[in-house]
Amino acid sequence: MSETLKDVRAALAEGKCLVAVCSDEAFGLVQSFTDSDPTPGAAGRPVFYWDHLDGLSATGGASVPPNTEEVMNALDYAGTFKKPALFVFNLDQVGVAEAETTFRRALRNMAGHFIPSEQRALVVVTTEPLPERIAALFARLGYPAARSAVGTRARTGPAWHEMAQLEKFDTAAWRERLEHLTEQDMAEIASGGFHGEAVRRVRDLRDALKRLYARRDDVIDLMTYATIAQVPMVLLGPPGTAKSHLIRSFCEGLGLVSTGRKPAESTPGDEGGNGKSTAGFFEYLFTRYTTPEEIFGPVHIQDLIERRLYRRVTTGRLPEAEVAFLDEIFKASSAIVNTLLAILNERIFHNADVIQRVPLVMIFAASNEPPQDAQLAALYDRFPIRATCGRVEDEHVNELWQRSWEMSFAKQFHPEGLTLSPISCTNDFRLLNRMALCQYGGRGTSSAGGPGHIDFNAEFLRIFRSLRRDYDISDRTLRHLYALARATALVERRPHLSVEELNVFRYVSWDETGAGELARLVNNLKRGVSL
Numbered sequence: 001m002s003e004t005l006k007d008v009r010a011a012l013a014e015g016k017c018l019v020a021v022c023s024d025e026a027f028g029l030v031q032s033f034t035d036s037d038p039t040p041g042a043a044g045r046p047v048f049y050w051d052h053l054d055g056l057s058a059t060g061g062a063s064v065p066p067n068t069e070e071v072m073n074a075l076d077y078a079g080t081f082k083k084p085a086l087f088v089f090n091l092d093q094v095g096v097a098e099a100e101t102t103f104r105r106a107l108r109n110m111a112g113h114f115i116p117s118e119q120r121a122l123v124v125v126t127t128e129p130l131p132e133r134i135a136a137l138f139a140r141l142g143y144p145a146a147r148s149a150v151g152t153r154a155r156t157g158p159a160w161h162e163m164a165q166l167e168k169f170d171t172a173a174w175r176e177r178l179e180h181l182t183e184q185d186m187a188e189i190a191s192g193g194f195h196g197e198a199v200r201r202v203r204d205l206r207d208a209l210k211r212l213y214a215r216r217d218d219v220i221d222l223m224t225y226a227t228i229a230q231v232p233m234v235l236l237g238p239p240g241t242a243k244s245h246l247i248r249s250f251c252e253g254l255g256l257v258s259t260g261r262k263p264a265e266s267t268p269g270d271e272g273g274n275g276k277s278t279a280g281f282f283e284y285l286f287t288r289y290t291t292p293e294e295i296f297g298p299v300h301i302q303d304l305i306e307r308r309l310y311r312r313v314t315t316g317r318l319p320e321a322e323v324a325f326l327d328e329i330f331k332a333s334s335a336i337v338n339t340l341l342a343i344l345n346e347r348i349f350h351n352a353d354v355i356q357r358v359p360l361v362m363i364f365a366a367s368n369e370p371p372q373d374a375q376l377a378a379l380y381d382r383f384p385i386r387a388t389c390g391r392v393e394d395e396h397v398n399e400l401w402q403r404s405w406e407m408s409f410a411k412q413f414h415p416e417g418l419t420l421s422p423i424s425c426t427n428d429f430r431l432l433n434r435m436a437l438c439q440y441g442g443r444g445t446s447s448a449g450g451p452g453h454i455d456f457n458a459e460f461l462r463i464f465r466s467l468r469r470d471y472d473i474s475d476r477t478l479r480h481l482y483a484l485a486r487a488t489a490l491v492e493r494r495p496h497l498s499v500e501e502l503n504v505f506r507y508v509s510w511d512e513t514g515a516g517e518l519a520r521l522v523n524n525l526k527r528g529v530s531l
Contacts, residue, residue, distance in 0.1 A: 160188065160189055160192060160194040161194065162174070163189075163194045163195065163197055163198060163431070164194070164197040165197075166201065166422065166424070166425060169198075169425065169427050169428070170255065170422075170425035170426075170427055171427075174427050175359075175426075175427055175430065178427060178430045178431055178434070179430075181434055183438065186434055186435060186438045187438075189431075189435070190435065190438065190439065195431055195432065195435050198424075198427075198428040198431050198432055199432065199490065199491065199493070201423060201424040201425075201428050202224060202228070202424050202428055202429070202432065202491060203491060204423050204424070205224070205250070205253040205254070205423040205424040206220055206221065206224045206491075208253060208420060208423055209246070209249055209250060209253065209420075212249060212403070212407075212420075213242060213246060213249075213403070214392060214396065214399045214400045214402075214403045215392045215393070215396050215399065215400070216242065216246060216389070218387075219235065219246065219387045219389055220246070220250075222385065222387050222507065223246075223247075223250055223364070223387075224487075224491060225484055225487040225488045225491060226362065226385050226484060226487070227250075227323075227361065227362040227429050228429050228432045228433055228436060228487035228490065228491065229433065229436070229480070229483035229484045229486065229487040230360075230361060230362060230429075230433055230483070231384060231385050231480045231483055231484055232344055232362075232363045232364075232365070232382055232383045232384070232385070233362075233363075233364055233365070233383060233385040233386075233387060234329070234364070234365040234366065234367060234380075234383040234385070234386050234387070235247070235364070235365070235366045235367075235387050235389045236366075236367055236368075236369065236370060236386055236387070236388055236389065236511070236512055237368070237388060237389030237390050237391075237512070238368060238390070238391065239368055240391075241389045241390065241391060242389070243366040243389045244325070244327055244366055246389075247325045247364045247366065248283070248325070249420055250364075251281050251323055251325070252420040252422075253420045253421075253422065253423045253424060254323065254422065254423075254424055254425055254426055255422030255425060256280045256281035256322070256323055256426070257281045257283070280321060280322035280323065280426065281321060281322065281323050281324070281325075282316070282317060282318050282320075282321035282323075282324045282325070283324070283325040283326075283327070284318075284325075284326060284327065285327040285328055286326065286327065286328045286329055286330075286331040286332050286336075287328070287331055288331055288333070290331070290332060290333065290336065291333075291335075291336075292335050292336055292339065293312075295317060295318050295336055295339075295340075296312050296314060296317055296318060296319060296339060296349070297312040297313045297314040297315065297316075297317040297319070298312065298313055299311070299312060299313075300312065300313050303352075309352050309353070310352055311351055311352035311354075312351055312352075314349070314351065314356065318343065318349075318358075319343070319349040319351070319356055319358050320358075320359070321358075321359070321360060322359055322360065322361050322362075322426045323360070323361055323362050323363070323364075323426065324360060324362075324363045324364070325363075325364045325365070325366070326363065326364070326365045326366075327365070327366050328366065328367055328368070329365040329366070329367060329379070330367050330369075330370070330371040330373075330376055330379070330380075332379075334375065337375075337376065337378075337379050340379060340382075341378060341379065341382060343358050343360070343363075344363060344379075344382040344383075345382055345476075347359075347360055361426045361429050361430060362429070365383055366389075369511075370386075370510060370511045370512075380510075381474050381476065381477070384473075384474075384476070384477040384480045384481065384507075384508060385480070385484065385507050385508075386507055386508065386509060386510075386515075387507060388509075388512045388515045390512065432487070432490055432491075433487070435490060436483070436486035436487050436489070436490040437483075437486065439486070439489075439490065440485075440486040440489055440490070440496075440497050454497075454498065454499055454529055456485075456496070456497035456498070456501065456502075459499075459502060459529050460481075460482065460485065460497075460501075460502065462525075462528075463502060463505055463522070463525050463526075464478060464481070464505070466525060467505055467508070467518075467521070467522075467525075471508055471509065471510070471514075471518065472510065473508050477508065481504045481505065481508070484504045484507075485497055485501035485502070485504050486501075488500070488501050488503075488504065489501055499526055499529050502522065502525075502526050502529070503522065503526075505518075505522045505525075506518055506519045506522045
C-alpha cells in the first residue's frame with residue numbers, strides 16, 4: 001500500500017497525469033493521498049472516488065456531484081470540473097472485463113473536453129492489465145504514457161496466485177508483466193512463496209526427461225539451470241547421442257514443439273527440409289549453404305521497392321522466438337554469425353533502421369565437434385556452457401537398450417504415450433531468472449550464509465582466477481557462470497549458494513577431450529574450500 005502510494009506521488013510530481021496502479025485497498029490509497037497531496041496549497045486538491053457499488057464519492061471537503069451511478073457521469077463531471085482535482089476509478093473488485101464497455105464509452109465522451117494537467121489527474125485502480133482497446137483511448141485523451149506511468153501490475157496476493165496454475169500463468173499478459181517486475185514485486189512474490197509452483201513445474205519437467213533418456217541426467221540438469229539463467233548452451237558429441245531429440249523433448253515439455261510426432265504448425269525453410277518453427281520455437285539445421293533469409297527472415301519486397309528499405313519479415317524466424325535450437329551451428333556463414341552475435345549477447349536484432357528486441361528465453365545449439373576455424377571463436381564464446389553428450393558407457397548399454405525398446409514399442413502401438421504434455425512454460429523460467437537474481441549473492445556481499453556455509457563469492461572468484469587463462473574463460477563468461485550457480489541453487493532449493501554450485505566451472509572446456517580433465521581439476525579446487 002505504501003509503495004503504491006509512493007508511486008502515485010512520484011508520477012504526479014513528474015507531471016504524469018494518468019497513473020495506472022494496482023491495489024486491493026483503493027479507498028485507503030485515496031484517503032492517504034489527500035493527507036499529503038504533492039500539489040501546492042494548504043488544502044490540497046479534492047479527490048473524487050468511484051467504484052461500482054457506491055458510485056462517486058469525495059474526500060478532502062469536496063461536495064459530491066449529483067447523479068453518481070455510472071462511470072459515464074463521473075467522467076462527464078471530470079470533463080467540466082474547473083478546479084484542481086484527482087479522479088480515482090476503482091475497477092479492482094468488478095474487474096476490467098465487466099467494466100470495459102462502460103469505461104470505453106465514457107472515455108470516448110471524455111475525449112476532447114478533458115485536458116490533462118498537473119492540476120487534474122486520473123487514476124485507474126485495477127488488479128488486471130488494461131486491455132489494449134482501453135489503453136489506446138488514453139492517447140486520445142492526452143495520456144500517451146498511460147501504461148508506463150507506474151505500470152499496470154498487481155502488488156497484492158490475488159494476482160500472484162495465478163502463478164500456481166499453468167494455464168493461467170502461460171499467457172502473453174503474464175509474459176509482459178514479468179518483463180517489468182520490480183524489486184518490490186519480487187520481494188512480495190518471495191515472501192508469499194508464489195514462485196514455488198514454478199520451481200515445482202520446472203523440476204517436474206526435468207524429472208520427466210530423465211525418465212525418457214538413459215544416462216543423460218547431468219545434461220538435463222544443466223539444460224534446466226541454463227534456461228533459468230538464460231545462458232546459451234551448446235551440446236557437443238558424436239552423431240546418434242540424442243542431442244537434438246533431447247532439446248526437442250525439453251521444448252515439448254514447455255508446450256512449444258512436438259518432437260516430430262505431430263506435424264509442425266509451420267515449417268520455414270521447407271525447400272531445404274531443415275527448418276521448423278512453431279509458436280515461440282525456432283529450429284534450424286545449418287549447412288555451408290544456409291542463407292541469412294532462412295534464419296532471420298526474407299526481405300520485405302514492397303519496402304525494398306517503394307521505400308528502398310532493406311527490412312526483413314521476421315515472422316516465424318529466430319528474431320521472434322522464445323526458445324531456439326541451432327543444430328550444427330558452427331557451419332554457419334560469416335554473414336549469419338555477425339548477426340547472431342548481437343542476438344546471443346544483447347538479445348537485439350538490427351532490422352533496417354529499427355533495433356528489434358528478441359524475446360529469447362533460451363538458445364540451444366548442438367554440434368558434432370567444437371569449431372576448428374579461429375573466426376568462430378567469438379561465436380563459441382557466446383555459448384559459455386558446453387555440455388558433453390558422449391556415447392553411453394558399456395556397463396550401461398542394457399539400460400540404453402531397454403529405453404530404446406520401450407520407445408520403439410510405444411511408437412508402434414501407443415504413439416500418444418511418446419508425446420510429452422506441457423509440464424512447464426517459458427514464463428516459469430522468466431520468473432525464476434529474476435527470483436534467482438534477487439535471492440542469491442551479488443552487490444559485493446560476501447554471500448556467507450553463517451556457520452557451516454562458505455563465502456561463496458570469494459571461492460567462486462578464486463576458482464575463476466585459477467582457470468581463466470588455461471581454459472580461456474572470457475570476462476563475459478564470469479557473469480554467465482555466476483548466473484548458472486544462482487539458478488542451480490534455486491532449483492535445488494538451497495537457502496544459500498554452496499560448494500555444489502562451484503561445479504559450474506566444469507562446463508567451460510573448449511572440447512570434449514578436455515572436459516574430463518577439467519572436471520577433475522574443479523573437484524580438486526573444491527577441496528580447498530574452507531568453511
